[in-house]
Amino acid sequence: MFQLIELLAVLAGATYGVLLARRHRMDFVGVFSVAFIIAFAGGTLRDLFLDRHPLFWIKHDEYAVIVFVLSLVASVLPRIPSSVERWLAVPDALGMGLFSVVGAGFAIEAGTSMFIASLLGVVTGTFGGVIGDVVCNQIPSLFRPSTPLYATCSFIGCWVFLLLQFTGLEEVVAVVAGLSVCVVLRFAALRWNVCLPAAKSGSETATEKT
Amino acid sequence: MFQLIELLAVLAGATYGVLLARRHRMDFVGVFSVAFIIAFAGGTLRDLFLDRHPLFWIKHDEYAVIVFVLSLVASVLPRIPSSVERWLAVPDALGMGLFSVVGAGFAIEAGTSMFIASLLGVVTGTFGGVIGDVVCNQIPSLFRPSTPLYATCSFIGCWVFLLLQFTGLEEVVAVVAGLSVCVVLRFAALRWNVCLPAAKSGSETATEKT
Amino acid sequence: MFQLIELLAVLAGATYGVLLARRHRMDFVGVFSVAFIIAFAGGTLRDLFLDRHPLFWIKHDEYAVIVFVLSLVASVLPRIPSSVERWLAVPDALGMGLFSVVGAGFAIEAGTSMFIASLLGVVTGTFGGVIGDVVCNQIPSLFRPSTPLYATCSFIGCWVFLLLQFTGLEEVVAVVAGLSVCVVLRFAALRWNVCLPAAKSGSETATEKT
Numbered sequence: 001m002f003q004l005i006e007l008l009a010v011l012a013g014a015t016y017g018v019l020l021a022r023r024h025r026m027d028f029v030g031v032f033s034v035a036f037i038i039a040f041a042g043g044t045l046r047d048l049f050l051d052r053h054p055l056f057w058i059k060h061d062e063y064a065v066i067v068f069v070l071s072l073v074a075s076v077l078p079r080i081p082s083s084v085e086r087w088l089a090v091p092d093a094l095g096m097g098l099f100s101v102v103g104a105g106f107a108i109e110a111g112t113s114m115f116i117a118s119l120l121g122v123v124t125g126t127f128g129g130v131i132g133d134v135v136c137n138q139i140p141s142l143f144r145p146s147t148p149l150y151a152t153c154s155f156i157g158c159w160v161f162l163l164l165q166f167t168g169l170e171e172v173v174a175v176v177a178g179l180s181v182c183v184v185l186r187f188a189a190l191r192w193n194v195c196l197p198a199a200k201s202g203s204e205t206a207t208e209k210t
Numbered sequence: 211m212f213q214l215i216e217l218l219a220v221l222a223g224a225t226y227g228v229l230l231a232r233r234h235r236m237d238f239v240g241v242f243s244v245a246f247i248i249a250f251a252g253g254t255l256r257d258l259f260l261d262r263h264p265l266f267w268i269k270h271d272e273y274a275v276i277v278f279v280l281s282l283v284a285s286v287l288p289r290i291p292s293s294v295e296r297w298l299a300v301p302d303a304l305g306m307g308l309f310s311v312v313g314a315g316f317a318i319e320a321g322t323s324m325f326i327a328s329l330l331g332v333v334t335g336t337f338g339g340v341i342g343d344v345v346c347n348q349i350p351s352l353f354r355p356s357t358p359l360y361a362t363c364s365f366i367g368c369w370v371f372l373l374l375q376f377t378g379l380e381e382v383v384a385v386v387a388g389l390s391v392c393v394v395l396r397f398a399a400l401r402w403n404v405c406l407p408a409a410k411s412g413s414e415t416a417t418e419k420t
Numbered sequence: 421m422f423q424l425i426e427l428l429a430v431l432a433g434a435t436y437g438v439l440l441a442r443r444h445r446m447d448f449v450g451v452f453s454v455a456f457i458i459a460f461a462g463g464t465l466r467d468l469f470l471d472r473h474p475l476f477w478i479k480h481d482e483y484a485v486i487v488f489v490l491s492l493v494a495s496v497l498p499r500i501p502s503s504v505e506r507w508l509a510v511p512d513a514l515g516m517g518l519f520s521v522v523g524a525g526f527a528i529e530a531g532t533s534m535f536i537a538s539l540l541g542v543v544t545g546t547f548g549g550v551i552g553d554v555v556c557n558q559i560p561s562l563f564r565p566s567t568p569l570y571a572t573c574s575f576i577g578c579w580v581f582l583l584l585q586f587t588g589l590e591e592v593v594a595v596v597a598g599l600s601v602c603v604v605l606r607f608a609a610l611r612w613n614v615c616l617p618a619a620k621s622g623s624e625t626a627t628e629k630t
Contacts, residue, residue: 057536058536065535116268116271134554258468259464
C-alpha cells in the first residue's frame with residue numbers, strides 16, 4: 001500500500017513543481033530540476049536522516065522516469081489552462097498528506113520516538129516545497145505567516161496516524177485517518193484562510209548576527 | 211561531558227533561531243522551523259558526512275522537545291525585551307564554540323586527518339547559521355566581509371583543541387582551552403570590530419557563469 | 421585514472437568558486453567557503469545518495485588543502501587579470517565534464533539503473549554551481565532559460581559514457597568519449613549561444629502555493 005501512496009505523492013509533487021517552474025519561465029532543464037527537487041527532496045532527507053539505503057527514488061527508478069516524461073510534456077505544452085491550476089490544491093494537499101504519513105511511518109519503523117517521527121513526517125511532507133522555494137530564491141512560503149496552515153495540518157495528521165497505530169489498530173485504518181486529517185484540515189484552512197498569528201517583531205534594535 | 215556541551219549548544223542555537231525568526235515576523239511554524247534548522251543543521255551535516263547514525267537529535271529526542279517548547283514560549287511572549295537581545299552574543303558565541311569543539315572531536319575520533327577535523331568543526335559550529343540565513347533569503351552573514359571574525363574564531367579554536375589533544379593532554383583540558391579560544395576571540399572581534407580584509411572585486415568585465 | 425580526473429575537477433571547481441566569491445567582494449572565509457562548496461558539493465551529494473563513505477574529500481584530504489591554499493593565494497592577489505577570467509570557461513567545462521563522468525561511473529558501479537546513473541552524473545557535475553549560486557542568493561543560472569546549454573551537455577555526455585561502457589568497451593575509451601562530448605557540446609553552446617526554449621508562463625492568475 002505504501003508503494004501506491006508514494007507513487008501518488010511523487011506525481012502530485014512533480015505536478016506542482018512543473019507549474020512553479022513554468023511560472024518562473026524556466027526551460028526544460030529548469031522545469032525538470034525543480035519538479036525533481038519538489039518531488040524527491042523531502043523523501044531524500046528522510047532517507048538520509050534514517051540511513052535508509054538505497055534512496056527511494058534510486059530503488060524505484062520508474063519515479064524519475066515519470067518526472068522526466070511529465071516535465072517533457074509540460075515544457076512542450078504551449079499553455080497550461082488556468083482551470084488546471086485552480087485544481088492544483090488537490091494534488092498538493094494529497095501529496096503533503098501522503099508524504100507526511102509515509103515519512104512518519106518509516107521513522108517509527110526505524111525506532112525513533114513518536115515526537116521525532118512526527119517531525120520527520122512533516123519534513124517529508126513539506127520540505128520538497130521549502131527547498132523548491134529556496135532554489136527559486138524566495139523565502140519559503142511555509143515560513144511566512146500570511147499563508148494558511150500547511151505544516152500544522154501535516155503535524156496534526158502525523159499525530160493522528162501515530163496515535164492510532166500505537167493503539168494497535170490495523171495500519172490501513174491509521175494511514176487513511178492520518179491522511180484524511182491532513183487533507184481535510186488543509187482544505188478547511190484554505191477555504192476559511194486560517195493562519196497562525198505572526199509573532200510580533202522582537203525589537204527593532206535587534207543587532208544583526210555577525 | 212560532551213553530552214552537557216551539546217545540550218548547551220542546542221539551547222544557544224535555538225535561542226538565536228527564535229529571535230531571528232521573530233525579526234522576520236514569522237508565525238509559530240516558521241519560528242520552530244528556523245530554530246530547529248539553526249540548532250541542528252550543523253550537527254546534522256557533521257553526522258551525515260561522518261556516517262554517524264542515528265543522528266544526534268534522533269538519538270537524544272529531548273533536544274527536539276526543548277526546541278519545540280522554547281519556540282512555543284517565544285511565539286506566545288508579546289515582546290522580547292531588547293535587553294535580552296543585547297545579551298544574545300553570549301549564547302551565540304558559546305554555541306559556536308561548543309559545536310566547533312564537539313564537531314572536531316567527533317571527526318578526529320572517526321579517523322579523519324586534523325585538517326579535515328578542523329573543517330568539520332567549523333561546519334558544525336557555523337553552518338546552522340548559514341543555512342538559517344539561506345532559508346531566510348539573505349546572503350549568509352558568514353560570507354560577508356563586513357562582519358567581525360566568526361568562522362576564523364571557530365577555526366583557530368578547533369586547532370587549539372586538536373593540537374592540545376594530539377599532545378596527549380587530558381581531553382577536558384583540550385576542550386576547555388579550545389572552547390575558550392573560540393569564545394574569547396569572538397568577543398574580542400566583536401569588541402574591536404575586527405574583520406578580515408575583503409578581496410577586491412576580480413574584474414568588472416567578469417563574464418557571468420552560464 | 422579516476423583519481424587524476426577527480427583532482428582536475430576539484431581544481432576547476434575551486435578556481436571558479438574563488439572568482440565568483442571575489443566578484444561578491446567576500447573576505448578569505450567567504451572565498452574559501454564558496455570555493456569549497458562549488459568544488460565539493462556535487463560529489464558530496466553523490467556520495468551521500470549512494471552511501472559511499474568516507475566522502476571523497478574526507479578520504480583524499482589533500483583536496484581540501486589544495487582548495488585552502490588556492491583561496492589564500494586568491495585572497496592575497498591584488499587583482500585577478502581579466503584575461504584569466506576569459507579563460508575560465510575552459511576549467512569550468514572540464515570540471516563539469518569530469519565530475520559528470522565520474523558521478524555516472526560511481527552510480528553504475530553501485531548498481532543503479534542507467535537513467536538514475538545519468539541523473540547522478542548531472543547532479544555531480546552541476547550541483548556545486550547550483551548550491552554556490554543559492555548561497556550567494558541568486559536564482560541558479562542552471563535554471564534560467566537565458567543561459568546556454570549546461571546541464572544538457574552533462575546529460576548527453578553521461579549517456580555517451582554509459583552506453584559505450586555498456587557495450588563492453590574499455591573504460592578509458594568510454595570516459596574520454598563522454599568527457600569530450602560534455603566539453604565540446606558546452607563550447608559549441610557557448611560559441612553559438614544555444615539555449616533551450618523557455619516554457620511560456622503557465623498563467624498569470626496562477627495561485628501562489630500557500
